[in-house]
Each structure stands twice: as structure tokens, then as C-alpha cells.
Amino acid sequence: MRISEGDVEHIARLARLELDPEERRRYTEQLSDILNYIDELNELDTSSVEPTSHVIPIKNVMRDDLPQPSLPLDEALGNAPQRKGNFYRVPRIID
Amino acid sequence: MPGGSSGGSAAAVASDQCLGAIGSDTGGSIRQPAAFCGVVGLKPTYGRVSRYGLVAFASSLDQIGPITKTVEDAALLLNIIGGHDPLDSTSADIDLPDFTASLSEGIGEIRIGVPDEYFIEGLDPEVESAVRTAIKLLEKEGASVKPISLPHTGYAVSTYYILATSEASSNLARYDGVKYGFRAEAGDLMEMYLRTRAQGFGPEVKRRIMLGTYALSAGYYDAYYKKAQQVRTLIKQDFEDAFSEVDVIVTPTTPTPAFRVGEKISDPLQMYLNDIFTISANLAGTCAISIPCGFSSSGLPIGFQIIGRPFDEETVLRLAGTYERETDWHMRRPEL
Numbered sequence: 001m002r003i004s005e006g007d008v009e010h011i012a013r014l015a016r017l018e019l020d021p022e023e024r025r026r027y028t029e030q031l032s033d034i035l036n037y038i039d040e041l042n043e044l045d046t047s048s049v050e051p052t053s054h055v056i057p058i059k060n061v062m063r064d065d066l067p068q069p070s071l072p073l074d075e076a077l078g079n080a081p082q083r084k085g086n087f088y089r090v091p092r093i094i095d
Numbered sequence: 096m097p098g099g100s101s102g103g104s105a106a107a108v109a110s111d112q113c114l115g116a117i118g119s120d121t122g123g124s125i126r127q128p129a130a131f132c133g134v135v136g137l138k139p140t141y142g143r144v145s146r147y148g149l150v151a152f153a154s155s156l157d158q159i160g161p162i163t164k165t166v167e168d169a170a171l172l173l174n175i176i177g178g179h180d181p182l183d184s185t186s187a188d189i190d191l192p193d194f195t196a197s198l199s200e201g202i203g204e205i206r207i208g209v210p211d212e213y214f215i216e217g218l219d220p221e222v223e224s225a226v227r228t229a230i231k232l233l234e235k236e237g238a239s240v241k242p243i244s245l246p247h248t249g250y251a252v253s254t255y256y257i258l259a260t261s262e263a264s265s266n267l268a269r270y271d272g273v274k275y276g277f278r279a280e281a282g283d284l285m286e287m288y289l290r291t292r293a294q295g296f297g298p299e300v301k302r303r304i305m306l307g308t309y310a311l312s313a314g315y316y317d318a319y320y321k322k323a324q325q326v327r328t329l330i331k332q333d334f335e336d337a338f339s340e341v342d343v344i345v346t347p348t349t350p351t352p353a354f355r356v357g358e359k360i361s362d363p364l365q366m367y368l369n370d371i372f373t374i375s376a377n378l379a380g381t382c383a384i385s386i387p388c389g390f391s392s393s394g395l396p397i398g399f400q401i402i403g404r405p406f407d408e409e410t411v412l413r414l415a416g417t418y419e420r421e422t423d424w425h426m427r428r429p430e431l
Contacts, residue, residue, distance in 0.1 A: 008305070015264060015308040016271070017301055018289035027305055033364055034306060038253040041322050044329065051324030052331055054155050054185075055380025055405070056142050061184035079275035088273050093284045 001035040003028060096356045098128035098349075104162045105132040109428060115163040115172055119149055121156045122255050123348075123373025126385035129162055130348035130398025133387045133429055135415070136162045137169045140405045141380040142187035144173075145180030153262035154185075156255075156377040165425060166386065166416040170194035173408060189406060197409050198416040202236050205414055208243035208341030213372055219351040225389030225397040226347045229418060233345070236417055243341060245333040248375060250326050252367055255374040257310050257323035263300075264307030270295060302363060327378050334379040334402075342410055344402040346372050348385040352395035372400060382408045386415050387424035394429050 008028045012019045019027065073086060082089035097106040101118025105128035108116050118125035120138040129136025137160045144159045151157060161172035174195065179188040209230060214223060234240050272278035272291030279290035296304065310319035337344060349372060376383040382405065385398040403411035419425055 003309075007309075011305050011309045011312065014312060015304050016268075016285075016288040016292050017296070017304065018293035023298075023301075027302060030302060030363055031306060031309065034256065034367075035309075037364055038257060038319070041250060041253050041257075041326055044247075044250065044326060046322060046325035046329070049325040049328050051321055052327040053324055055331065056185065056187060058185065063181065081272060081276075081278035090273055091281055091284050091287045 001039055002032045003035065096131070096353055098131035098353060100124040100128075101136075101162065102128040102131075105129050105134055105136065108132070108134045108162050108164060110431075115161055115168050117159060117172075117176070118162045119152075119157055119159050120373075120377065121153050121158075121259060122377055123370045125160050125162055126348050126373050126383060126398070126400060127370065129385045130387075130400075131353040131396065133390075133396030133398070133424070133427065134162060134164055135166055135169050135384065135386050135419075135425065136160070136398075137173065137384045137408070137412075138376060138382060139173060139177065139408055140187075140382040141377070142185055143382070143406065143408065144176050145178075145183040145186040147180055147182040147186075151262075151266040153259040154266060155262060156259060158377070166384075166412055166419045167195060167198055169384070170198055170412050170416075173412075187406070192409055194408060194412055197413050200413055202233065202238050202414050202417045205233075205238045205343060205410065206341040207233060207238045207240045207414075208337050208344045209240060210243050210245045210248065210337070210344060210346060212245050212248035213346040217350055217368075218347060219391070221389075221391045222347050222349070222351060222397050226345070226399045229388040229399050229422075230345055232421060233414065233418060236421065238414070241341065243337050243344070245330075245337060245344075245375070247326065247329045247333050248371075251330055251375045251378060252371055254323045254326045254330065255370070255378060256306065256367055257319050258327065258378070260303040260307030261310045261320050261323075262307070264304045264311065267296075267300070267304055299363070330375055331379045334375070334381055338404050342404070342407075343414055346400045346402065348372060348398040348400040352391045352393075352397055376400075376402050381405055382411055384411050384415050386418060387427075388418075388422070389424060390427070390429065396424075396429055 005028045077083045101124045104116035104118045109132035125136040139160045161169045163169045178191045180186045277295040281287035383402040388399045389397040401411050
């Protein structure tokens with residue numbers, strides 16, 4: 001499967017990655033190569049095969065619903081590039 | 096180069112900077128550098144060791160394990176790091192044996208399977224010869240050896256590179272410059288995300304995020320992600336079938352000894368194909384160890400891999416320990 005530079009731009013936007021024109025060109029070529037290779041999976045008929053998302057059959061691991069201390073505020077905010085009071089601070093969201 | 100991604104751990108152990116180290120193995124990142132550096136690397140069964148505190152790459156494949164100078168050291172470290180942890184819901188709540196207890200028991204009636212699909216074109220002849228010699232030694236020690244087939248082996252790289260990159264693209268979304276880590280200067284929030292991630296990630300990480308995002312994006316999910324999950328089922332079934340006939344599977348760890356710095360960096364696909372012998376163990380959730388079994392004519396270490404049933408690290412360690420007692424490869428170091 002061959003993808004276009006437009007596809008790559010679209011994926012980069014979804015992934016929140018800013019690409020320069022050189023990166024866009026390079027990834028278009030490399031991702032096309034990889035996707036071409038991956039197309040070999042279509043040789044296999046998997047119409048009646050269940051997908052495996054996880055090798056251990058576990059789901060919904062719950063603990064008892066008891067109140068307990070959570071991460072202290074200063075620790076939770078301690079690694080933030082910017083904080084303001086009890087909040088993470090980010091650049092302007094609304095004009 | 097020492098291999099990777101836990102190449103630093105393997106190099107530190109091989110150069111006697113520490114007694115042992117911890118690595119994380121999503122598609123071979125403990126075993127491949129262990130083979131390249133001439134040390135022991137154990138990827139425990141998925142769920143054997145808590146992943147709490149590990150930076151997640153592909154959550155359904157990641158597993159932590161020891162990189163050590165001897166098999167006994169690997170067993171000792173696994174005794175310490177193994178077991179259930181309430182902070183990792185995927186860590187298995189099952190008994191943790193003393194992995195050193197059975198090391199000296201000898202290999203008894205172990206049945207070894209040797210898969211045809213792992214001795215293929217592209218396998219370095221010196222690697223093949225070292226691994227076949229190792230298998231002969233194990234046979235001499237009492238193991239029975241038979242050829243087996245893992246028919247979907249050839250599809251493992253494709254399956255892995257869809258599933259691992261999809262999971263990674265989701266896991267690495269947390270590096271957005273808001274809660275921790277690097278943040279690039281920008282005028283608004285969207286620009287801050289785009290620039291933080293563009294400047295903070297390296298080219299290989301970006302490539303994987305791009306591939307994973309594509310595989311999960313609208314219109315492609317069934318064709319790539321779901322398809323790969325289905326092929327994962329087939330690969331897992333291959334191993335279940337094989338383990339109904341044999342107790343362990345023995346293969347080369349890597350198709351070639353270490354390559355030169357920068358040699359494969361320009362062709363990501365070639366680089367991915369180097370993982371061909373290690374990734375199936377992650378997809379199938381089995382345990383696997385790489386131990387030293389020789390050197391190439393240019394003096395580079397060679398390793399072979401023993402793959403065991405899920406949660407049967409004891410058998411894998413016992414066989415590896417027997418091999419190690421009968422050889423001295425683990426005592427030798429490559430010249431630098």
C-alpha cells in the first residue's frame with residue numbers, strides 16, 4: 001500500500017507531530033515500504049479467527065472500593081513544566 | 096554496537112560494570128543485546144514480573160527481565176523481581192517458585208523442538224553452526240530433539256510492527272508537554288503539542304507513532320490492527336501446538352552477530368527484520384532466554400534462544416544452566 005504526503009500530513013496531525021518537509025517526504029517513503037511489506041498478512045484467511053488483544057485471559061481487575069489516600073497534589077504537579085496554584089498551566093486555549 | 100533497546104544494560108553487564116541488570120523486552124530488547132554482548136538475557140512470561148514503574152511502549156508485549164553473566168544470576172534476580180503486584184493488574188497472581196532450586200537437577204527427559212522456520216536463508220552460517228552445536232550438546236546431555244514447525248513465523252514481524260506501534264502510539268500520547276517532561280515554547284495549546292512532540296521524540300519513535308496512528312485510524316483499523324490481532328492468534332496457536340509435543344523450543348536468538356553502528360539505520364525494515372527470531376515469544380506470551388554459545392570468526396558473540404511454555408521459566412533455566420555448566424562461552428568476553 002502506497003501512501004501520499006497528504007496521508008502522512010493527516011496522520012502527523014492526528015499524532016500531534018509537527019513534521020518539516022524533509023521528514024514528510026522521508027516518512028512517506030518509509031511508511032509506504034513498511035506498509036507494502038505488512039500487506040503480506042492478507043495472504044492469510046483470518047475470517048474465522050478470533051483476535052488476540054492480550055495473552056492472559058484477564059479482564060476488569062478490580063480492587064475493593066474503599067477510600068484511600070491518592071497521589072499528593074504537590075507530587076502530582078511536581079514534574080509539570082508549568083503550574084499555577086493547584087493546576088497544570090498550558091498556553092492559551094481560547095482566543 | 097551492543098544491540099537494543101536494553102543495550103546499555105547488556106553492555107554494562109558484559110563490561111563488568113555491574114553484577115546484573117534489568118532490561119525490558121517488547122520484541123527482543125533483552126535477548127538480542129544479551130546475544131550481541133555475550134551475556135544471559137531472560138524474558139520472563141508476560142505477567143510474571145510487574146511492569147509498575149516501566150515506561151510503557153506496547154503494553155500487551157512489554158515484560159521486564161534480568162540480564163546477567165550466568166543463568167544462576169538470572170534465576171536469583173527473577174526470584175526478586177517476579178510475582179504479583181497490585182499496582183500492575185496484568186501481573187499474574189500465581190505461585191512464584193524458587194527458580195534456583197531446580198538449576199542443578201540436570202535436564203532429565205526434556206523434549207526439545209527445533210523449528211524449521213528459524214533456520215532460513217539469511218541466517219548467518221556461523222550462527223547456525225554454533226546453535227546446531229549447542230543443540231547436539233543438549234542431546235548428549237539426555238534431551239530428545241525433534242524438528243517441529245511454527246508455520247506462521249514468517250508473519251511475526253508484520254504482526255508485531257502493527258500491534259507494537261499501535262500500542263506505542265497510544266501509550267506515548269502522554270508525552271504532551273502538560274504533566275511532565277519536555278515542553279516546547281508555543282503561542283497556543285495545539286502548537287505546543289505539535290512542537291513538544293516534534294522536538295522531544297527521535298526519528299525512530301516518530302516513525303513508530305506514525306505507523307501506529309495510521310493502523311488505528313478510521314478506515315484502516317480492521318485492515319491492519321484487527322488483522323494483526325487475528326494473526327497473533329495464529330502465531331499463539333503455533334506455539335500451543337508445538338508445546339503439546341515438546342517442552343522447549345531452541346532457536347538462534349538473532350540471524351547474525353552484532354552489526355556496525357549506523358549500518359541499518361537508513362533502512363528501518365532491514366532493522367526490524369533483525370528481530371525475526373525474538374518477537375514471536377512476545378506475541379505468544381511465552382518465556383525465553385538467550386545464552387552465549389560461541390563467537391564468530393571476527394570475534395563477535397553468538398547466542399541461542401530457549402523458548403518455554405508460559406510460566407515455565409524453571410524448565411528453561413534448568414536447560415540453560417545445564418548448557419552453561421558444560422561450556423565456557425559465558426566466561427569469555429569479546430575484545431573491544
